Amino acid sequence: MDIKKRVLAARKLLEANGLGCFLLSSREDIFYYSGYKASEGNFLIIDKKQKPSLFVSPLENDAEKIKGVDLVYLTSGDRLIKELKGKLVGFDESNLKSWTFLNLHRRHIRLKKSTKLIKLPREVKTEEEIENIKAAIKISRKILDRLKFYNKTEIEVANTIEAGFKINNSEAAFDTIVSNGSSSIHHLPENRSIKKTEPTIIDFGAKYNWYCRDITRSFPGSQKKWKLVWENVKNIQEQIIDNVKPGIKMEDLQNLYKKLMGKNRYKIYHSFGHGLGLEVHEQITGELKEGMIITVEPGVYLKHFGGIRIEDDVLVRKGKAFVLTEKI
């Protein structure tokens, strides 16, 4: 991992925004900027000159192996205060717990909301990051190829998928959705048998070496009506993917999604897609750039009857969209 380059990018952002340092608190950000597979409650401070300081619990002795950081065992908050004192601190308001915020505030630390800046360098992926996401996709393919779901319960199928992740040295990036005849978009798998007479949505994501992929496959089942919906959703997805290229904005793609759904008189329940990387939902600001990865996931739902959602992971490369999940 090119940690040095990442720290350098963060420092440029500090300069450009008049900040003294960043206080990182999310596990993913700490991993990105230090290489340490962080736990909840860790912190990483990146300032303009010194080595980044990594704060971990005294139980996390593995952190001693991490190079390029000053390791501090968090026994009290004093050392943290000492390093932040007198600087304008860019913090991650989307993650930092109010307990910590209030403690820093009480100790007169000057804090500035900086989530957007902190996540900015993560938007464009390096080759190594793309390889990790590809590995996660490969695992998913293996699992889906062997998956039998009709006449099994939703819970059984979700468990089979997630056990498959573990056996293949990865984990679930989010709670697996297995949904038969339900119009709930983030449906929680239930203890009921999957019938071919209703449409089935399987939305699952492996996380490999901390990198996520997110994919949805839908099976219309035996009803003609749902087969037609599947065709339409696939068609809408292809038209959006055709428009994924450098220079276009997420809002533009969302507007296109609205237009295509409107043509079919389908109601919009969620956005067309989102950024993807260390987290399942990642920030994408401004125009799409080479090396960004987004999902494209149109979905059509009929209240109380079911739905069809088709989701693929798309890499912006060589001026166009490269579908990473095509063969699944």
Place this chain on the structure above:
Amino acid sequence: MDIKKRVLAARKLLEANGLGCFLLSSREDIFYYSGYKASEGNFLIIDKKQKPSLFVSPLENDAEKIKGVDLVYLTSGDRLIKELKGKLVGFDESNLKSWTFLNLHRRHIRLKKSTKLIKLPREVKTEEEIENIKAAIKISRKILDRLKFYNKTEIEVANTIEAGFKINNSEAAFDTIVSNGSSSIHHLPENRSIKKTEPTIIDFGAKYNWYCRDITRSFPGSQKKWKLVWENVKNIQEQIIDNVKPGIKMEDLQNLYKKLMGKNRYKIYHSFGHGLGLEVHEQITGELKEGMIITVEPGVYLKHFGGIRIEDDVLVRKGKAFVLTEKI
């Protein structure tokens, strides 16, 4: 689940502490007080009279099945503000993100740190909760009985355990620790083979129906030295467990732990144990009471050589300690 009783307990705490309502934000608290298997970003407001209000994303349509709450789809923060306005709001500072805290503050919501109060009713477990934890323990027994770990890598063994959780309709309560010849307490499993010449720690926890158990087994391996350490740790654990009873405090047990470790000239690296329930680490305030569940986990580590930790889950019942994990 006796949700009504729990809400009633929360209301008594509101009265006794001069609060207008609680704003719950952790997934576990929302589940405890509403029965809804909450997602990150959900909220539950419990006030003195009205039905609790459950705030979820518009994607979580399954929440419509939850009885006894007013369901609100979070599209903007306005409805949340409206319900909190004019009341003194007890919030969970250990969980609430600073982003939300700052937004509420900006809208002149009066906030009071209340983590301790919110988690108080969760300290004593009902029969139903104990049954869930027992189910999680049963799954662990099944997995450990079949586990072979010598000459496999730490990562392989951790993955086998976690796949086992999924196959048995449960999940990992925390990242499984498999540690051979390492003195790191929260060791991250590595890609190296487990040797019988070094001691091995396996610290793993199944989560069943959202309830966790947490257990550590250590295998001294072929060295006499470590076999002796194992005996000593087991002995220390038994002496602590003998003292677990209603009326004793966690601090008293910690002092006993210090005394017993001191007698053997062992250095203390972590506390003797912690509360257990919906979370792996739960608050226990004041004296132990009937129905509380704690872990007892003495550990001895020799830097760079390895360690022995033995952890069991203990229920306070009928005036004494009942070891839930005895047969594992």
